[in-house]
């Protein structure tokens with residue numbers, strides 16, 4: 001069986017684990033009050049990147065966090081020198097995740113000089129009162145300034161992240177956010193429903209949070225789909241919408257179950273069927289890199305069953321669904337040999353469609369995607 005898709009080069013994720021302040025809903029691996037580690041972190045990161053991408057051609061880079069734009073210019077210069085030296089595909093997609101308050105002109109110019117050609121800006125909401133509720137440290141004006149500066153410098157592939165289902169958010173608020181964002185004509189919009197994750201400040205105070213009713217939240221999701229469609233944004237994944245030609249190729253790597261290398265504290269890699277996890281702790285990460293040249297603390301080899309399940313869970317997130325031919329090419333068997341009963345059941349429930357080539361979620365299936373996906377566990 002050919003579980004690994006060998007034809008598509010490799011993607012590189014780079015994690016920057018620093019934030020100025022922790023947002024109240026955040027469970028990402030990011031730390032505050034660790035600015036003194038930025039330089040030594042960048043040095044360790046550069047060593048890891050060099051080693052990890054040796055003899056490989058990189059097709060996409062995504063620098064995420066944390067808050068990459070919060071990293072000092074000195075530390076960024078180090079990363080730039082490394083990135084300029086590694087072997088990259090000429091059509092590379094190179095994204096940096098940005099926060100509006102730290103996306104300065106200096107940083108934008110530096111990104112240009114190192115070949116960044118896609119920005120992903122975390123706006124979340126167009127209402128300052130809601131940004132405060134989330135514990136975000138920027139306001140709408142800072143966002144607009146950063147966005148306009150990026151456009152002035154000819155960044156012509158920009159994503160804006162927004163959220164719905166927020167405490168004290170009305171349907172009207174969310175509609176206004178969508179309309180204001182659409183007016184700016186970004187090339188890509190990610191619209192995520194808030195999830196109260198364990199360990200976050202929101203989780204600890206969850207009883208006091210004035211969250212929208214479930215029906216209202218569902219309505220917000222529908223409004224996003226309809227409004228974005230009206231303005232030419234094609235929904236290609238449960239939470240992601242793009243103008244034609246602007247799908248995020250890096251994230252498609254994950255949904256297609258292709259190989260990727262992750263560098264930095266808490267980063268994961270998936271290479272030749274093996275999953276590797278780096279240490280989350282910044283100090284330990286730096287120490288491990290300095291001693292071993294890598295910071296892996298866990299390794300897991302996917303079983304045949306893992307491959308098939310992950311191919312289904314991740315693939316069904318894409319609106320185009322799972323190609324039956326690709327399933328056959330990867331696993332040397334027909335999708336119905338494994339999932340005939342499950343697929344039939346969900347077609348009968350109107351949660352899945354088989355269009356002849358692909359198996360995909362219906363609109364109702366997208367709403368109940370977690371239930372559908374859990375049925376694909378073997």
Ligand code: SF4
Pocket residue numbers: 018019021022023026027028030065066067099
């Ligand atoms: S900026 Fe992003 S990573 Fe940092 S605390 Fe907020 S949500 Fe988390």
